[in-house]
Amino acid sequence: MSDLARTRADFPILHQQVNGKPLVYLDNGATSQKPRAVIDALVHYYERDNSNVHRGLHTLSMRATDAYEGARTRIAKFIHAADPAEIIFTRGTTESINIVARSWAQAHLKPGDVILTTEMEHHSNLVPWQQAAKAAGATLNYIPVLGADAEGGLDYAALDTLLTPAVKLLAFTHISNTLGTVNDAAELCRRARAVGAVTLIDAAQSIGHAPIDVQTLGCDFLVFSGHKMCGPTGIGVLYGRRALLDKLAPDETGGGMVVTVTYEGANWKPSPERHEAGTPNVADAIALGAACDYIDTIGREAIAAHDHHLGAVAMEKLSAIPGIRIIGPRLGQPRAGLVSFGFPDVHAHDIVTFADEDGLALRGGHHCNQPLMRKLGLTSTTRASFYFYNTAQEIDVLVASLRRIQKFFVG
Amino acid sequence: MSADLSELYQQVILDHNRRPRNRGKLPTANRVAHGNNPSCGDECSVYLQLDGDRITNLSFDGSGCAISQASASLMTTQLKGKTAAETQKLYDDFHHIVTTGEAPEDISDLAAFAGVHTFPARIKCATLGWHAALNALKGDPLPATTETHKD
Numbered sequence: 001m002s003d004l005a006r007t008r009a010d011f012p013i014l015h016q017q018v019n020g021k022p023l024v025y026l027d028n029g030a031t032s033q034k035p036r037a038v039i040d041a042l043v044h045y046y047e048r049d050n051s052n053v054h055r056g057l058h059t060l061s062m063r064a065t066d067a068y069e070g071a072r073t074r075i076a077k078f079i080h081a082a083d084p085a086e087i088i089f090t091r092g093t094t095e096s097i098n099i100v101a102r103s104w105a106q107a108h109l110k111p112g113d114v115i116l117t118t119e120m121e122h123h124s125n126l127v128p129w130q131q132a133a134k135a136a137g138a139t140l141n142y143i144p145v146l147g148a149d150a151e152g153g154l155d156y157a158a159l160d161t162l163l164t165p166a167v168k169l170l171a172f173t174h175i176s177n178t179l180g181t182v183n184d185a186a187e188l189c190r191r192a193r194a195v196g197a198v199t200l201i202d203a204a205q206s207i208g209h210a211p212i213d214v215q216t217l218g219c220d221f222l223v224f225s226g227h228k229m230c231g232p233t234g235i236g237v238l239y240g241r242r243a244l245l246d247k248l249a250p251d252e253t254g255g256g257m258v259v260t261v262t263y264e265g266a267n268w269k270p271s272p273e274r275h276e277a278g279t280p281n282v283a284d285a286i287a288l289g290a291a292c293d294y295i296d297t298i299g300r301e302a303i304a305a306h307d308h309h310l311g312a313v314a315m316e317k318l319s320a321i322p323g324i325r326i327i328g329p330r331l332g333q334p335r336a337g338l339v340s341f342g343f344p345d346v347h348a349h350d351i352v353t354f355a356d357e358d359g360l361a362l363r364g365g366h367h368c369n370q371p372l373m374r375k376l377g378l379t380s381t382t383r384a385s386f387y388f389y390n391t392a393q394e395i396d397v398l399v400a401s402l403r404r405i406q407k408f409f410v411g
Numbered sequence: 412m413s414a415d416l417s418e419l420y421q422q423v424i425l426d427h428n429r430r431p432r433n434r435g436k437l438p439t440a441n442r443v444a445h446g447n448n449p450s451c452g453d454e455c456s457v458y459l460q461l462d463g464d465r466i467t468n469l470s471f472d473g474s475g476c477a478i479s480q481a482s483a484s485l486m487t488t489q490l491k492g493k494t495a496a497e498t499q500k501l502y503d504d505f506h507h508i509v510t511t512g513e514a515p516e517d518i519s520d521l522a523a524f525a526g527v528h529t530f531p532a533r534i535k536c537a538t539l540g541w542h543a544a545l546n547a548l549k550g551d552p553l554p555a556t557t558e559t560h561k562d
């Protein structure tokens with residue numbers, strides 16, 4: 001058995017037929033599949049250790065607490081955080097961004113301040129900043145995306161004029177879920193720091209795909225979702241530098257995060273408890289720790305290389321289809337393992353419905369990126385997004401299916 | 412191609428998708444309503460020229476999948492001369508067709524959409540233009556979205 005076949009064997013869901021054809025799962029940008037080890041971690045927890053954390057002195061509660069805090073430590077190591085207390089468990093990327101957009105923005109933004117983001121953000125890293133800017137009387141500015149097909153990526157030259165001392169926060173995506181563009185996160189953080197701005201990296205698309213080191217990146221906050229990196233849904237992370245998190249007012253209050261409560265008021269524990277009111281999502285946090293273990297047995301360098309290979313194969317084969325419009329980096333330029341494309345005469349939804357007949361799972365739509373789509377003169381694209389268990393043969397299935405669809409609609 | 416898929420993409424639908432009827436703004440329109448499907452970005456505007464509560468002329472404009480565009484196009488060929496009550500009745504029949512796959516005998520080309528019922532995710536596509544038309548008839552200033560109307 002080849003390495004790839006052995007890896008695929010770890011994912012029970014991949015071995016099924018859809019509409020009578022072998023499943024070809026190319027919607028990893030939306031969510032990844034789960035290996036047996038992660039599913040087993042969930043089952044093991046509920047069958048053996050389930051208990052509430054941080055408050056019981058009995059054996060199960062201690063086991064659950066150890067496993068939960070062990071997961072925190074594991075994740076800190078996964079992103080090379082200086083301290084496990086810098087890892088806050090949340091529901092996912094969206095909740096993590098909202099916490100910063102409420103708590104941090106409320107405490108630090110004044111009228112006239114600027115929040116800077118980019119034109120390629122997922123709605124999750126856009127709408128919360130619009131809300132925060134409105135609430136504070138601040139302005140939201142955008143680093144432009146260059147090129148008619150966004151092939152030029154971010155306009156780094158524009159930073160000279162955009163990054164003024166009025167910029168208090170720069171929030172940007174590491175990898176665009178729509179374009180496949182890989183942003184120079186370390187450079188963006190360095191430039192922002194030079195004007196005293198705080199940085200937030202949306203690592204939703206990069207976390208399970210490449211080595212991530214928050215200290216080398218030099219960011220203040222980094223956010224991601226477990227479900228895009230082989231973990232369960234409903235769990236994600238807000239990483240923040242300890243100095244920031246310990247000063248940040250809690251977004252939610254309640255049990256577990258307080259030191260002393262009187263009828264008159266209460267005060268807060270330091271991070272991480274300060275930001276985790278109520279019974280946390282213990283099971284999914286533990287399974288996310290298992291996902292880190294699993295991904296590191298594959299190796300993130302190897303995953304990045306495989307993504308890159310599949311991205312390049314897909315670019316070459318898709319570019320050869322007449323009439324196709326591919327957005328994001330051009331053929332031969334660096335890109336993440338995903339490709340978004342469109343045809344003038346066939347709508348993305350018709351493509352997705354047809355491709356499903358061939359067992360293909362694709363994404364069609366605006367990818368939670370409406371302003372960027374509008375800028376590119378599009379309403380939707382079809383996206384194929386890869387992970388380490390995908391094969392080059394699956395790209396052949398995709399290309400054959402697209403050619404058949406094109407023939408059907410265009411003749 | 413599977414039977415379900417050829418049921419969905421009937422010749423009538425493909426034809427309306429390739430050569431939409433009554434497409435573009437209607438200069439004589441006295442009512443307009445916009446419809447959108449926020450989950451996929453499909454858009455459809457319907458322009459009505461009303462005489463009392465009778466549609467004397469209509470057109471549509473927008474962008475979206477073959478199902479949504481063909482449905483809006485076909486709808487414009489069916490509603491000319493209809494009153495508001497007749498339009499509502501025709502929509503109820505159409506809704507029944509796309510959700511159950513059962514078409515009344517006398518229902519003409521609308522029956523081509525019977526195949527939609529095996530693809531529940533596409534029912535919203537088929538009804539988008541109709542929602543906009545019904546809103547335009549009511550003079551409803553709100554855009555019709557597939558999220559505020561029940562399919």
Ligand SMILES: Cc1ncc(COP(=O)(O)O)c(C=O)c1O
Pocket residue numbers: 029030092093094095122124125173175176177202204205225
């Ligand atoms: C770049 C990016 N940011 C944010 C999100 C939102 O993640 P979640 O829905 O898990 O909160 C996604 C998910 O699609 C994404 O791709």
